Amino acid sequence: MYASKLYSWKFILPAFLLFFGLFLVPNLMGFYYSLTNWNAMSDQVKFIGLDNFREVFTDPSNFRFIYNTLMFALVTSLFKAVIGLALALMLNEGMKSKNVLRTIFFMPVVISNLIVGLIFQQIYNPDTGILNEFLHAIGLGALSQSWIGDPKLAIWSSMGVEIWKAAGFNMVIFLAGLQMVPKEMYEAADIDGANYWNKLMKVTIPFLIPSITINMMLNVISGLKVFDVIFALTNGGPGRASEVINLTIFNQFGLGTYGYGTALGVLLFVFLAVISVGLVKIFTRSEVNAG
Amino acid sequence: MSRRFNMINGIKEALMWVLSLIILVPVAMLILNSVKNVTESAVMSLKLPTEFHLENFMTVFKDGNIIRSFGNSLLISSFTSVITIMTSSMAAFVMTRNRTRLNRYVYILFLVGLIVPMNYITTMKVLQMLHLINTFTGIVLLYSAVFIPFTVFLFYGFVSGIPKELDESAVIDGCGGTSLFFRIIFPLMKPVSVTALIINFLNCWNDFVLPLYFLNSSSKWGMIMTMYNYFSQYISSWNLVSAAMLINLVPILFVYVLGQKYIISGMTAGAVKG
Numbered sequence: 117m118y119a120s121k122l123y124s125w126k127f128i129l130p131a132f133l134l135f136f137g138l139f140l141v142p143n144l145m146g147f148y149y150s151l152t153n154w155n156a157m158s159d160q161v162k163f164i165g166l167d168n169f170r171e172v173f174t175d176p177s178n179f180r181f182i183y184n185t186l187m188f189a190l191v192t193s194l195f196k197a198v199i200g201l202a203l204a205l206m207l208n209e210g211m212k213s214k215n216v217l218r219t220i221f222f223m224p225v226v227i228s229n230l231i232v233g234l235i236f237q238q239i240y241n242p243d244t245g246i247l248n249e250f251l252h253a254i255g256l257g258a259l260s261q262s263w264i265g266d267p268k269l270a271i272w273s274s275m276g277v278e279i280w281k282a283a284g285f286n287m288v289i290f291l292a293g294l295q296m297v298p299k300e301m302y303e304a305a306d307i308d309g310a311n312y313w314n315k316l317m318k319v320t321i322p323f324l325i326p327s328i329t330i331n332m333m334l335n336v337i338s339g340l341k342v343f344d345v346i347f348a349l350t351n352g353g354p355g356r357a358s359e360v361i362n363l364t365i366f367n368q369f370g371l372g373t374y375g376y377g378t379a380l381g382v383l384l385f386v387f388l389a390v391i392s393v394g395l396v397k398i399f400t401r402s403e404v405n406a407g
Numbered sequence: 408m409s410r411r412f413n414m415i416n417g418i419k420e421a422l423m424w425v426l427s428l429i430i431l432v433p434v435a436m437l438i439l440n441s442v443k444n445v446t447e448s449a450v451m452s453l454k455l456p457t458e459f460h461l462e463n464f465m466t467v468f469k470d471g472n473i474i475r476s477f478g479n480s481l482l483i484s485s486f487t488s489v490i491t492i493m494t495s496s497m498a499a500f501v502m503t504r505n506r507t508r509l510n511r512y513v514y515i516l517f518l519v520g521l522i523v524p525m526n527y528i529t530t531m532k533v534l535q536m537l538h539l540i541n542t543f544t545g546i547v548l549l550y551s552a553v554f555i556p557f558t559v560f561l562f563y564g565f566v567s568g569i570p571k572e573l574d575e576s577a578v579i580d581g582c583g584g585t586s587l588f589f590r591i592i593f594p595l596m597k598p599v600s601v602t603a604l605i606i607n608f609l610n611c612w613n614d615f616v617l618p619l620y621f622l623n624s625s626s627k628w629g630m631i632m633t634m635y636n637y638f639s640q641y642i643s644s645w646n647l648v649s650a651a652m653l654i655n656l657v658p659i660l661f662v663y664v665l666g667q668k669y670i671i672s673g674m675t676a677g678a679v680k681g
Contacts, residue, residue: 123505131494138552
C-alpha cells in the first residue's frame with residue numbers, strides 16, 4: 117500500500133502512453149490491416165483474409181527479398197561479431213595508441229547511414245571507385261568488380277557497408293566484456309603453461325559468452341530491420357536484386373498498396389519475434405554449459 | 408624477453424594503424440573532394456586537388472538551406488531527447504522501486520519495443536487520426552516513442568544501484584513521491600541522463616527514415632534529409648555534395664569526440680551485466 121502511494125503508477129503513464137499509442141498500437145493495428153485490401157485508391161477497406169500473405173508466398177519474385185533479408189542478417193551478424201572480437205582482443209592490450217584506435221574504429225557507428233551509403237556508392241564505382249583502383253594497385257586487378265551494378269553482388273556489397281559501420285560497436289561491447297575476465301585466471305593458465313590459443317578458448321571466450329549473446333542479438337535484430345544503408349547504396353537495385361523487407365514495405369507505401377505493405381510489416385514482426393526467442397534459448401543454454 | 412615483447416607489440420600497433428585506414432580513407436576522400444572543382448571531383452579518388460576551392464562550402468551554405476535545416480534538426484532532436492529522458496526516467500524509477508507483477512509486465516512490454524520493428528504504414532494511419540502527420544509535434548512524439556524502450560532500459564539498470572535508504576530518509580524528511588524523484592533521485596541520475604541525451608540526440612539527428620515516411624514538406628526537414636535532397640539535385644557535382652556531407656558530419660563527429668565516454672558507457676550498459 118505504502119509503496120504504491122510513494123511510487124505512483126502515474127509516473128509510468130507518460131512513457132507508457134507514448135510508447136503504447138505510437139508504437140504498440142500501430143503494430144497491433146497491423147495485424148488487422150494485413151488481412152484487408154486497404155489501399156490508397158479507395159476508401160473502402162475490405163476484409164480479405166490471408167490473401168496478402170498468400171500473395172507474398174506464391175510470387176517467386178518475392179522470395180528474393182525475403183532471402184536477402186535473412187541472408188543479410190545472418191552474414192553481417194557473424195562478421196560484425198568476429199571482426200569486433202578480433203579488434204577487441206588486439207586493442208585490449210598495452211598499446212600506446214589504443215585509445216585513439218578505439219575512437220577511430222567506433223567512429224562509423226555514429227555517422228549517419230545515409231552518408232555512409234552515399235560515400236560507398238562512390239567507393240564501389242566500377243570505373244572510378246577507389247576499391248577497384250586499390251585492387252589494381254596491389255596487383256589484384258583481376259578481382260575488380262562491378263560491386264553494386266552486378267545483381268549477384270549488390271546485396272553482398274551492401275553487407276560490406278553494414279559490417280564496416282557496425283564492427284566497431286561489437287568491439288566496444290567485447291572490450292567491456294574483457295574487463296570482466298579475472299586476471300588470476302590468466303595467471304593460473306600461464307602457470308599451467310597454456311599458450312595463447314588455449315587461453316583464448318578456455319578462459320577468454322567462456323567469459324565473453326554474455327557479450328557474444330548481446331552482440332548477436334543486437335546484430336540480428338538490426339540486420340533484419342535493415343533499411344537505410346541499402347536505400348542509400350543501391351535502393352534495392354539493380355532491378356530488385358538487393359531488395360530487403362523494409363525497402364519493399366517502403367515501396368509499397370509509395371505505391372499505395374497499404375494492406376500488402378502492412379502484411380510485410382507483420383511478417384517482419386514475426387521473423388523478429390521468432391528469431392529473437394530462438395536466439396535467447398540457444399544462448400541461455402550455452403551460458404549454463406559454460407558456467 | 409621484454410624486448411621481443413615490445414617488438415611484437417610494435418608490429419601489432421602498426422598493423423592496427425594500417426587497418427584503421429579502412430575507416431579513415433573514406434572520410435579523407437570526402438574531405439579532399441569537398442575542395443576540388445567539379446571536373447576533378449567527378450572521380451572520387453584520393454588524388455590531391457590541383458587547387459583548393461573552399462568556396463564550395465559557401466555555395467552549399469547559400470543554396471542548401473543549411474541554416475533552416477540545422478534549426479529543424481536542433482529543434483526535433485532537443486525536444487525528442489528531453490521528452491524521452493523525462494518520461495523514461497520517471498517510468499524506470501517507479502518500475503524498479505515498486506516491483507509489482509503489473510510493473511514487471513509493463514517493463515517486459517517496453518523491452519519488446521527494443522526487438523520488434525515499427526509498422527510504418529499503420530503508424531501513418533495513427534498519425535493521421537491524431538492530426539499529427541507532417542507536423543513537428545508528430546515527429547517529435549514518434550521519435551520519443553521509438554527511443555523510450557532503450558532509454559527505460561538504461562535508467563532501469565541505473566536506478567537499481569541507488570540505495571533505497573535514500574528514499575526512506577527523504578520520506579522521513581517529509582518528501583512525497585514527486586519531490587523525492589525530482590529533488591533527490593533525478594539529480595543523482597545525471598551520468599545516465601547525459602548518456603541518454605547524447606545517444607538519443609545523435610540517433611535523432613542521424614535518422615532519415617521517419618522524415619522520409621512522415622514529413623512531406625521540405626521546410627520541416629532536418630539536415631540529413633535536406634542533404635539527401637541536395638544530393639539528388641546536384642548528383643553530378645560531387646564536390647558540392649561532398650561539402651554538404653561534410654557540413655553534416657562535422658557536428659556529429661564533434662559531439663562524438665566530446666561525448667565518447669558517455670556514448671560507450673550507454674552502449675555497453677546491458678552487456679556487462681550479462
